[in-house]
Amino acid sequence: MSDASAVTAAVLDDLRQESEELDRLVAGTDAAHWTRPTPAEGWTVAHQIAHLNWTDEVALTAVTEPDAFAAEVEKALAHPETFVDEAAGELVALLSPEELLVRWREGRARLHAALGEAPPGVKFPWYGPPMSVASMATARIMESWAHGQDIADALGVTRTPTARLRHVARIGVRARDYAYLVRGIKAPEAEFRVELQTPDGELIAFGAPDAPQRVTGPLVDFCLLVTQRAHRADLAVRAVGPDADQWLDIAQAFAGPAGPGRAPRGEGE
Numbered sequence: 617m618s619d620a621s622a623v624t625a626a627v628l629d630d631l632r633q634e635s636e637e638l639d640r641l642v643a644g645t646d647a648a649h650w651t652r653p654t655p656a657e658g659w660t661v662a663h664q665i666a667h668l669n670w671t672d673e674v675a676l677t678a679v680t681e682p683d684a685f686a687a688e689v690e691k692a693l694a695h696p697e698t699f700v701d702e703a704a705g706e707l708v709a710l711l712s713p714e715e716l717l718v719r720w721r722e723g724r725a726r727l728h729a730a731l732g733e734a735p736p737g738v739k740f741p742w743y744g745p746p747m748s749v750a751s752m753a754t755a756r757i758m759e760s761w762a763h764g765q766d767i768a769d770a771l772g773v774t775r776t777p778t779a780r781l782r783h784v785a786r787i788g789v790r791a792r793d794y795a796y797l798v799r800g801i802k803a804p805e806a807e808f809r810v811e812l813q814t815p816d817g818e819l820i821a822f823g824a825p826d827a828p829q830r831v832t833g834p835l836v837d838f839c840l841l842v843t844q845r846a847h848r849a850d851l852a853v854r855a856v857g858p859d860a861d862q863w864l865d866i867a868q869a870f871a872g873p874a875g876p877g878r879a880p881r882g883e884g885e
Contacts, residue, residue: 666707669720744871762843788842788869829857
């Protein structure tokens with residue numbers, strides 16, 4: 617196995633583990649818990665799982681039928697602000713929690729198999745830039761973790777951070793310029809240095825060590841920031857430099873329109 621293939625296999629295994637951890641969380645709840653509201657306005661626990669299932673199925677189309685995926689892009693362009701909510705809502709209205717759980721399991725298994733069988737070097741179309749197998753799997757880890765956080769918040773569960781958060785941080789850093797693009801802002805030319813501390817004290821770094829502008833903070837907080845699961849004011853992520861400071865206000869690790877983010881803790885209560 618080549619080094620690239622080994623890396624891809626490791627990312628796919630992390631995706632499997634992230635999905636299984638969330639599966640265990642929701643599988644142990646009764647139907648009433650699936651109707652609990654999550655921090656995402658208008659979305660219950662069921663909506664979160666429905667969204668993950670829908671995204672897995674759309675990703676499978678991108679991997680196995682790239683020409684057909686173009687139709688999905690057209691749907692998104694026709695309703696850029698609502699297509700994600702509509703897709704989740706349709707599944708929640710159609711399926712019971714038990715049926716939704718089965719569909720999510722089957723859909724993610726098909727995607728995992730398709731990604732594992734894809735030829736080396738191939739790239740798939742997506743709502744943002746085309747993605748390699750590793751990039752697609754990383755994006756699915758990010759989404760699974762982010763929506764899993766919404767579910768955990770709704771259920772009052774505190775999750776233990778894992779090494780898989782490295783993937784979330786990496787895609788958040790790599791999506792820096794995209795966050796500017798979707799807001800019609802010119803991205804800074806120079807890269808930032810991003811230094812993040814894991815819960816066990818390890819340093820994870822991105823960017824040139826001598827970059828004059830930088831971002832520092834806990835790995836978990838940075839992941840909450842770039843997935844827009846918490847407001848910057850509630851996190852211990854800090855910036856040095858005006859461009860880096862601006863980025864922390866707009867960062868997003870996901871494709872699609874600029875997200876509204878979350879209000880500071882306590883606002884509106």
